[in-house]
Amino acid sequence: MVSDTIFAMSSGAGRAGIAVVRTSGPRAGEALGAMLGGKGLPQPRRALLTAVVDPRDGITIDRCLVLWFPAPSSFTGEDVFELHLHGGRAVLDAALAALAAFPGLRPAEPGEFTRRAFDNGLLDLTAVEGLADLITAETEAQRRQALRQLEGGLSAKVQAWQTRLVKLLAEIEAWIDFPDEDLPENLVAGHAREVEKLALEIEGALASGLSARRLREGVMIAIIGPPNAGKSSIINRLAKRDAAIVSEIAGTTRDVVEVHLSLSGFPVTVADTAGLREAEAGELDPIEREGIRRSRDRASSADFLLGVFDLRDFPELDRETLGLLSEKSLVLLNKADLVSEPDASLLQWQSGIAPETICISAVSGAGFNALEAALEKRLRAELSDALAAPGFSRLRHEQCLRDCVVALRRFDPRAEVELQAEELRIALRTLGRLLGRVDVEDLLDVIFRDFCIGK
Incomplete structure (x- = not known):
């Protein structure tokens, strides 16, 4: 049972028009009074x-807005004021100092407000993760996914599965406890189905979770092509800033340069890679050789590729890139500005390689x-599953679901009913x-410590 009262700044650090200080716990009402x-x-x-004062000397700290949320109707489920x-x-320091001096109050640990909301049953673990994702969301699509998860989109799915498992397990337990009772003959077959x-x-x-993870973490696009095709210039124009060095000298980009973007509201990481080219043994210096190796590695791991060529070289294009x-x-x-009248037929030049x-x-x-637009x-096609419905976007989600499937696949209607029941118990666990309700203390410590102070 929580006995102390915590406080922290809940708005962003640095000078701003408004700073929010939150307090939660059994002595919150006394401190506010x-x-x-x-x-x-x-x-x-x-x-x-109203004016708020330092209880130690009665000197006014500020004239501000005060909000009071008595338990249980608050974010944490405790008495809370803001x-x-x-x-x-100076205003913020004075308010925090006054709270620190009040008996029974202490500064909050990172994520402690959300941890108390979890402990008091107001949020499950998937909702907590949704809140963390909402705080860090950088694009519109990420915001929507995080909000759906915070509002219980994943919880509802899991709870529906739990309800069905509990019903199955209850019937099998009844079979174990009351073997002499008349039970439906097709009960076992129904359980198996x-x-x-x-x-x-x-x-x-699980299959749709890959789309959700890409939406949460960002889709990886690699820009590949021969030296001086204009890859760095393209990434700068997409980023609307000078993210990569541009030079007429071939081989300027020697390493992979990553830029995080929001394209049409979607999170994207665009990687500018070293120029690819064919060369005789010993012609490339070690640095350029390593850059080309990294370019190939990034191309193999990217979600999709942008192959960049100099239009003036068409149709003799770099075979390494192709x-x-x-x-x-x-x-x-690229470099259509250097070609007086680009042939429209070029747009269908290699349909077998790229659509x-x-x-x-x-x-x-x-x-x-x-x-x-392309x-x-x-x-949208890559992230369609995640856009359509809340998805399981973390590796932790994937592992739990895989463990559940393994237990369900071990369920054998021909086995002893005690073994059938045990597999269902494992799946339920x-x-x-x-959701964070069974054997998760170590896991909780890891998740909540990643929160900022005051959330």
Whole structure:
């Protein structure tokens, strides 16, 4: 049982118009009453503009908004109040010092407010992770996915599976406890069908989880091509800033340069790679050779590729780059500004290698609207499962679901009923771990320590 009361700044660090200080615990009401000068607590969940004072000397700290959330109707399930102070450092320091001096209050540990919400049953572990993802979301698609998870999208799926497992287990337990009772003859066959159906559903959720993980972590796009094709210029125009060094000297990019972008609201990591080229043994220096090796590695691990060529070289294009392209690639014929009248037939030049070819100019920006539209189309296709419904976006989710499927696949209707029951118990425990209600103390410490102070 929590006996102490915690406080922390819950808004961002640094000077701002407003700074929010949150306090939670059994002495929160007493502390707030003292900071209001003994005038009594405000109405619950109604903002009050008033002066707050330092209880030690009665000196006014600030005139601010005060919000009071008595238990259990608060974020943590405890008595909570918030001070919406002016964001000056001196104001914030004075408020925190006053709270620290109040008996029974202490600064919060990272993630401690959310941990108390979890401990009090207001959030399960998937919702906690959704909150963490919402705090760190950088794109619109990530925001939507995190919000669906925070609002219980994953919890509802897991709880529905749990309900079905509990029903199956209860019937088998009844069979064990009351063997002399008349039970339906088709009971065992019905159990086997339901277990198989559950296993298939969870396997389907596992398959769609890859899309959810890509949405959470970002889709990896590698830009590959020969030296001086304009790869760095393309990444700079996509990023709308000078993210990579551009030079007329071939081989300027020697290592992989990653840039994190939001393209049409989707999280993307674009990797600018060293130029690929064929060379005789000993012609490349060790640094360029290592850069080319890393380029190939990144191309093999990327979700899809942008193959960049100099339009003036068409159709004699770099074979090293062509050899890495696939149906998931886009071919970009760059430097269209240097060609007086690009042949429209070039756009269908190599349908066997790439479904789409775009003539562009990284200098003038010609063709970039078509490029961004093509990228958005591919991102929507790549992330379609995650966009349609909440997905299991973490490796922890995947492991729990895999363990559950393994237990369900071990269920044998021909085995002793005690063994059937045990497999269902194991499956239930794995789903319990997913929601954070069974054997998760070590796991909880890892998850909650990653939260910022005040959340």
